[in-house]
Amino acid sequence: MPIPIIDLFAGPGGLGEGFSSFKNGKAFKIKLSIEKEATEHKTLELRSFFRQFEKDKVPEKYYELMREPDLKKREDLKKELFRSFPRQYEYAKKEAWQCTLGGDEFPPEIVNTRIKDALKGEKNWVLIGGPPCQAYSLVGRSRRQWKENLDKKDHRVHLYKEYLRIIADHHPSVFVMENVKGLLSSKVDGTHIFDKILRDLRNPGIVFKKRKAPKYRVFSLTTKPSTFDGKGNPFYDNPSDFLIKAENYGVPQKRHRVILLGVRSDIKEFPVILSQKESVNLKDVIGDLPPIRSALSKTFIGSERTPNKTGVSKIKRYYKSLTDSPEEWKKLVKGFAEEIQRINGFSSQKKIPSPVNSDFDAGSEFIPFNSPSIKNPLVDWYRDERLKGVSNHQSRSHLTQDLKRYLFASLYTQKYGRFPKMDEYAKYGRELLPEHQNAESGKFSDRFRVQLPNEPATTVTSHISKDGHYFIHYDPSQCRSLTVREAARIQTFPDNYLFWGPRTHQYHQVGNAVPPFLAYQIAEIVEKIFYESLLK
Structure with a gap:
């Protein structure tokens, strides 16, 4: 028994x-x-x-x-x-x-x-x-x-x-x-x-x-x-x-x-x-998942300081909503790539690969796909041949300014073998810094962290449900944070393990697990x- x-x-x-x-x-x-x-x-x-x-x-x-x-x-x-x-x-x-x-x-x-x-x-x-x-x-x-x-x-x-x-x-x-x-x-x-x-x-x-x-x-x-x-x-x-x-x-x-x-x-x-x-x-465990792009949500257009009743100044930020489409995403990312590759230090960098096949769009709760590969070191652990695809593999919608930071960070990591710190964002362009009062304080110098392909990932925590900034995909052509399924692969959940609820809840579950x-x-x-x- x-x-x-x-x-x-x-x-x-x-x-x-x-x-x-x-x-x-x-x-x-x-x-x-x-x-x-x-x-x-x-x-x-x-x-x-x-x-x-x-x-x-x-x-x-x-x-x-x-x-x-x-x-x-x-x-x-x-x-x-x-x-x-x-x-x-x-x-x-x-x-x-x-x-x-x-x-x-x-x-x-x-x-x-x-x-x-x-x-x-x-x-x-x-x-x-x-x-x-x-x-x-x-x-x-x-x-x-x-x-x-x-x-x-x-x-x-x-x-x-x-x-x-x-x-x-x-x-x-x-x-x-x-x-x-x-x-x-x-x-x-x-x-x-x-x-x-x-x-x-x-x-x-x-x-x-x-x-x-x-x-x-x-x-x-x-x-x-x-x-x-x-x-x-x-x-x-x-x-x-x-x-x-x-x-x-x-x-x-x-x-x-x-x-x-x-x-x-x-x-x-x-x-x-x-x-x-x-x-x-x-890369050994998520590189065989279907490539997908990030989705577009909104763009930051400005901010102002407004005093509250106690006289303390607060920042009010303004955004414009965007309509997501593969064409708009390609146009945006291509422009960011060309701009970044004109920066001194990136001009000799090889061209970023063309944006991924838009047939996959920004992913889905299920994508028909042959994964994991037989080359995956945990293929026998992940695989269920009856599944015939990948679940919980849908990208977040990102702020356009964050997409530019993600692209810069992944290209930087590709070039130097490590993700950039906040002072390095400032060095390559002030517009790369987030609109955040602690951006240059040193408290969050690793606020945008690219996961290195040739090492084990950093710890997947429940914070991945918040914004994904600590879990940027290493592939610049995808320009996004990790999906729930990628986080689940890192946590070694089998592919036939389905996480219930909306995507934020799925992330939270994966991050809290053993x-x-x-x-x-x-x-x-x-x-x-x-x-x-x-x-x-």
């Missing part, structure tokens, strides 16, 4: 997908996924439905849904799909639960009942998940103008206790907990919160005294312990030993996350660590613990 899994703070299901994919779904089975956000929950529900079928027996109606580019029609197709397979849908509906952990609407008694019902008395199971990490985020802390100390009144700082409470109440054999790198340096009242979390995870009874909670050994997945105490508890020299650099494990992304592996103290098997893999570059291919490798370690100690 597959090993049961409970997935907390599940997001769109990255951790769960990795575990569910191990040994073609025969090693682990998700019994309950808990997520508060509506669109993430719908993505989880659809993916759970997909997993109820053997790989070669997924109904054709599922692929018809994926191939539908119209979101409203896709919603109707999903309802029809679920009606056609009521048994599988009922399981998916029961597995994917929209619930806010730690909120008043779902007290611990209700959550405990759902978990008990899902486990059906099974004592040996796995808890996975990542408590919300915005409070620990290095970027978020910088914006809130403190470097280390967190606001102890921020409830998100303490949401890990919901994860801890479920450990204390339900005693999983193994747990896997993920969080951001900033957790290692975060402090509350001058005390490192990571030390406190590690102490609590080792002994949940410290916090939840009335439960008969077992103790846990907490391991790194990348570093062997420096020593053990007399009870076999591992100890490490540095908190950074718990950091996983995803690019070292075949993920085409420089994503650095803290992942803790807890093993119940009655289990004597010690886990192995992850085996490093050859680096995978960005790379499934990394989770798959962790699943192998966890399965070995069960095989050696519990399944003999």
